[in-house]
Amino acid sequence: MSQNLSRRQFVAATAATSVAVVAAPYVRGAYAAGKLTIGFWDHWVPGANKTSTDLVNEWAQKEKVEVQIDYITSQGNKLLLTMPTEAQAKSGHDILASATWQPHAYAELLEPVNDIMEPIIKRNGDVNETVKFLGQADGNWLAVPACSGSQIKGPCSRIDLMKKYANIDVQQMYPAGSPPKAENWTLDTFLKAAEACQKGGYAFGIGLGETTDSVDTAGTIFQSFGAELVDAKGNLTVKTDAVRQALEFYKKLIAFLPPDVPSWDDASNNKWLISGRGAMIMNPPSAWAVAKRDAPDVAAQCWTHGFPSGPKGRFAPYLPFFWSVWNFSKNKEAAKSLLTYLSTPESIEKLVNASGGFDLPAYEKMTTLKAWAEAEPPKGTLYHYPNPYKHQTLSIAAFPAPPKIAQQIYVHATLTKMCLRYYQGETMENTLAWAEGECEGFMRS
Known part of the structure; x- marks a missing residue:
């Protein structure tokens, strides 16, 4: 952020x-x-x-x-x-x-x-x-x-809860000291895990607010579908199948998130993890670091790892x-x-x-300094945080739009607003038309 x-x-x-x-x-x-x-x-x-x-x-x-x-x-x-x-x-x-x-x-x-x-x-x-x-x-x-x-704001998962409710061993998928074994860690798998953990009483803590943590996650998921609002040449690309696919995915995902995520700020996901109520958040290791002090039982079950892959690749917000x-x-x-x-x-x-x-x-x-390999508890919890195997593409929301346009898309949280509008009942075409109008305004300014 x-x-x-x-x-x-x-x-x-x-x-x-x-x-x-x-x-x-x-x-x-x-x-x-x-x-x-x-x-x-x-x-x-x-x-x-x-x-x-x-x-x-x-x-x-x-x-x-x-x-x-x-x-x-x-x-x-x-x-x-x-x-x-x-x-x-x-x-x-x-x-x-x-x-x-x-x-x-x-x-x-x-x-x-x-x-x-x-x-x-x-x-x-x-x-x-x-x-x-x-x-x-x-x-x-x-x-x-x-x-x-x-x-990097990658997934920080609870080892125990992901294993119990989603049948996913995040330590085996991202082993400390070894390359990822994450071929099956896809957006489809992620969505099923979100549903399973929510039904178990430990929902993923992913915000849909207007601050950076929420925007960063949305940016990564959009990029996983190849969804761009403005392309690298400054052309509007809102009304594409890729953008529609990203919105459909988010509509399914939001149903499994805490009901107040539209109002979350950048402290909310940290609090969600530290409280013990969440099975996963998207964050750098700050929440885990505070859990070491305030909720050591939670910290001992945390594992930072890579993002799920989508149709157009595996991305992570950097x-x-x-x-x-x-x-x-x-x-x-x-x-x-x-x-x-x-x-x-x-x-x-x-x-x-x-x-x-x-x-x-x-x-x-x-990307292979001792600080990440030796961090604990549990030992190796941050090993994959710096992306040592170039397992995922580090990116930023609104890329590849020209930076001065991308900045406006980012700071106005256009992506998360689109997701919420569509989830709350607006038609797909009306949501796309709204976003296109927003981007036209950014391009004029």
Whole structure:
């Protein structure tokens, strides 16, 4: 998700100052201004900010640069609002954490980073198409993929409940330390499992609200059918058989979900799992991490694994974060040097460890770190979280529409609204006509 406030609601220990300032008292060095200001996302995991600070200070001491770090909270959308504020003022941080859609939204004000991304990719491996889709424009890298905050929202299943009610052994299907054995893990199997678990009293916790967790799941299911509202060239493609198939699937699925899912926000599915009432949710490991503290019996039965496959393949919702450098930055050289340092394998592994395995680096050579293999309970529960076998395509809702159109489809929750309209009795053609009108408006704006 675009790191909204719900991630912070799960861990009381993070209820600290919304913007922390850390200054390293090092003398001016070789870089132009001698000082670098950084706006990082205020991480929800206790201790994660300290690791980021330590890495920055290590670099600053070596390079003799004075640094100031602001940790900017997601609460009240402060992080999302920081970027437009600085863009308007053409003043602010040299480096700023930018959420999923922001690099394209402010592309004309960002410093291209091709010069550092090429060696970073050569060392760490290539990035997936979603990172390129969101981080590049016209062949130029707009920003550096950030480890902190990037996430996959895959299924987190209860081992015991899936086995008891759906006759599915998720550990056998996604064994720790081995490739998936998930040929039969399809949308049809998923639907039957949802029905069986709901009848057993433990429904899947999949939201149909307007926040990111709900939209991300809908995006993945639509893509599994090859359903696009707008294609890569910007053409309307709402009234297709693929979109109709996705809506029909969702109509069946919603019948097996908790009745209040249309009002769910990004905290609701976490609470559903932790309460012990759910057999599966779609989420990064934050809900499991809190269950370790608040509901250890639940945590011990959780297994994170891949998405079911549909007629057009197996997809999973991936939300990357980025680190951007303004083109009005006073110290671009130092900013790029620091981002190169934060993108070394050694730095990435420290950031992943500090987040308890929540954060996902974008690079293909960085998907088999010990943090995921050794996470417990149960041991191996996060092994398949980073998609080490490229078992599924990491994507984002509204892809492949041009990013500025896709962003509008995403933030207006067009997909989940379509599903609800059709489920609640609107005719298929009226639902499609409504969605087509919405997309036409996005394209005009």
